[in-house]
Amino acid sequence: MPHFTKPEAGSWTENYPELGTSPVNYEDSIDPAYYEAEKEAIFKRTWLNVGRVEQVPKVGSYFTKELAVADTSLVIVRGKDKEIRAFHNVCRHRGNKLVWNDYPGEEVKGTCRQFTCKYHAWRYSLDGDLTFVQQEKEFFDLDKADYGLKLVRCEVWEGFIFVNLDPEAQPLKEYLGEFAKGLEGYPFHEMTEVFTYKAEIGSNWKLFIDAFAEFYHAPVLHMKQAVKDEADKLFNVGYEALHYEIHSPHSMISSWGGMSPPKDLTIVKPIERALRSGLFGPWEAPDIEGLDNLPTGLNPGRHRAWGNDSFEFFPNMTLLIWKPGWYLTYHYWPTAVDRHLFEANLYFVPAKTARERLKQELAAVTFKEYALQDGNTLEATQTMLKSRVVTEFPLCDQELLLRHLHKTVADYVKEHTDAAQ
Amino acid sequence: MLPSEFAALEPFSEWILESERDRYSKRLASSMEEMQSFYDAAFPLLEQASDHLDKFPLSELPEQERNLLLLMFSLVNVSFPVEVWKQARVPDSGAAYMDLVVEPKV
Ligand code: FES
Ligand SMILES: [Fe+2]
Numbered sequence: 001m002p003h004f005t006k007p008e009a010g011s012w013t014e015n016y017p018e019l020g021t022s023p024v025n026y027e028d029s030i031d032p033a034y035y036e037a038e039k040e041a042i043f044k045r046t047w048l049n050v051g052r053v054e055q056v057p058k059v060g061s062y063f064t065k066e067l068a069v070a071d072t073s074l075v076i077v078r079g080k081d082k083e084i085r086a087f088h089n090v091c092r093h094r095g096n097k098l099v100w101n102d103y104p105g106e107e108v109k110g111t112c113r114q115f116t117c118k119y120h121a122w123r124y125s126l127d128g129d130l131t132f133v134q135q136e137k138e139f140f141d142l143d144k145a146d147y148g149l150k151l152v153r154c155e156v157w158e159g160f161i162f163v164n165l166d167p168e169a170q171p172l173k174e175y176l177g178e179f180a181k182g183l184e185g186y187p188f189h190e191m192t193e194v195f196t197y198k199a200e201i202g203s204n205w206k207l208f209i210d211a212f213a214e215f216y217h218a219p220v221l222h223m224k225q226a227v228k229d230e231a232d233k234l235f236n237v238g239y240e241a242l243h244y245e246i247h248s249p250h251s252m253i254s255s256w257g258g259m260s261p262p263k264d265l266t267i268v269k270p271i272e273r274a275l276r277s278g279l280f281g282p283w284e285a286p287d288i289e290g291l292d293n294l295p296t297g298l299n300p301g302r303h304r305a306w307g308n309d310s311f312e313f314f315p316n317m318t319l320l321i322w323k324p325g326w327y328l329t330y331h332y333w334p335t336a337v338d339r340h341l342f343e344a345n346l347y348f349v350p351a352k353t354a355r356e357r358l359k360q361e362l363a364a365v366t367f368k369e370y371a372l373q374d375g376n377t378l379e380a381t382q383t384m385l386k387s388r389v390v391t392e393f394p395l396c397d398q399e400l401l402l403r404h405l406h407k408t409v410a411d412y413v414k415e416h417t418d419a420a421q
Numbered sequence: 422m423l424p425s426e427f428a429a430l431e432p433f434s435e436w437i438l439e440s441e442r443d444r445y446s447k448r449l450a451s452s453m454e455e456m457q458s459f460y461d462a463a464f465p466l467l468e469q470a471s472d473h474l475d476k477f478p479l480s481e482l483p484e485q486e487r488n489l490l491l492l493m494f495s496l497v498n499v500s501f502p503v504e505v506w507k508q509a510r511v512p513d514s515g516a517a518y519m520d521l522v523v524e525p526k527v
Contacts, residue, residue, distance in 0.1 A: 196523035354474030
């Protein structure tokens with residue numbers, strides 16, 4: 001018996017008939033040619049979130065973003081006019097990487113008045129104009145106006161900076177659609193205290209999204225995280241979401257939040273009881289505006305047991321908002337068919353007291369303990385998918401978002417290949 | 422190194438560490454006995470430490486108080502092996518790693 005009502009169609013999956021219910025083929029996560037197709041069809045054409053406005057607080061603040069999956073590196077900078085722009089990180093003289101420190105592959109950040117190339121000292125303004133050429137007279141009819149940095153589409157939604165390598169792409173807000181509209185007004189700008197985790201994972205990028213887009217695995221893989229009695233109970237009950245919704249290419253899952261605070265304090269670890277915090281974050285919300293009247297896009301099922309909503313913004317951004325007033329983002333940056341860089345950011349309202357800070361520390365440390373288990377599992381999955389001993393995998397109703405992700409990727413790849421023929 | 426009320430924790434001052442990376446490494450390098458005795462001494466003082474630290478603005482903690490907070494961060498880190506794992510490593514995490522590259526300053 002389901003604990004929460006399913007749609008009239010009978011299941012969440014059948015509520016979206018275009019997804020079907022048959023087993024899913026995972027060739028898309030092991031075939032190197034498919035990976036090349038994804039680069040062209042998806043990562044060079046969709047809006048990618050590369051950071052937040054707080055990372056470029058003042059004129060001249062910049063950071064670089066390595067986009068192996070789009071075969072480029074970008075520099076994101078706040079210009080003299082306060083606008084945030086993105087440029088390909090390449091010098092127009094002989095193609096040296098413009099902004100980097102000792103190691104060309106490593107991302108950097110800082111503040112400057114202009115960009116100077118290490119190779120022959122060509123200089124560019126914060127707006128990307130070429131302003132100085134060393135021994136300019138040695139060149140032939142060189143018009144500096146023709147050699148500015150290559151601009152990349154860059155737009156901001158609710159403080160999140162997105163780029164798109166396709167100049168023809170539709171505007172960001174239109175692309176993000178319903179879900180983004182429903183989240184507008186959430187006090188993201190108050191949650192400026194950040195914990196950033198990074199890891200290199202030996203799996204296809206989609207497999208990590210799969211792991212965070214379903215909680216069906218949680219009572220099993222993460223069983224030992226809970227105290228014994230609670231773990232047994234969770235295992236027997238299993239997992240059901242409150243609500244699922246798809247506005248293709250994006251999707252979301254809405255979940256309960258019984259652990260913040262738990263009804264029965266004996267079910268949580270002593271440290272959680274002492275600090276009143278844990279995986280679900282500090283149990284009490286911070287004292288800021290904007291949390292009492294949540295935007296309409298949150299808790300779409302209008303459930304009393306609501307605890308969090310997790311949005312999958314296609315292709316590679318997860319935005320997870322917790323009821324007690326903090327949020328997380330995950331990014332999955334592919335580097336090869338069987339590798340990707342995983343980045344998780346936890347955002348809190350800055351702690352005013354040590355006690356608040358300790359609660360955040362517990363939430364952040366707990367996140368890592370879980371994520372290590374997830375990451376390790378993925379490498380095991382990748383190697384066995386690669387064996388191709390089994391090629392078709394059944395997905396349950398709680399794995400709806402995975403079904404949707406793999407189908408969306410396939411649709412993008414197909415549309416792009418068809419158009420090229 | 423610590424405020425006088427917390428003198429009982431002085432023997433564990435090697436757990437006063439600046440970053441999560443340091444705290445997690447020390448956890449991996451410690452035996453269960455070492456972590457258990459640190460936990461047994463520190464956990465009962467967590468509430469008192471929070472009360473004490475909350476008398477100061479977080480951004481202006483005096484040095485001894487800051488040490489106490491860092492020590493409590495370590496307590497949070499070792500609570501996992503002590504309360505649930507019974508080992509320093511996260512079970513089922515194999516060779517996976519996760520680096521905390523940005524954390525709020527204290
Ligand atoms: S390559 Fe940049 S100045 Fe020559
Ligand atoms: Fe998980």
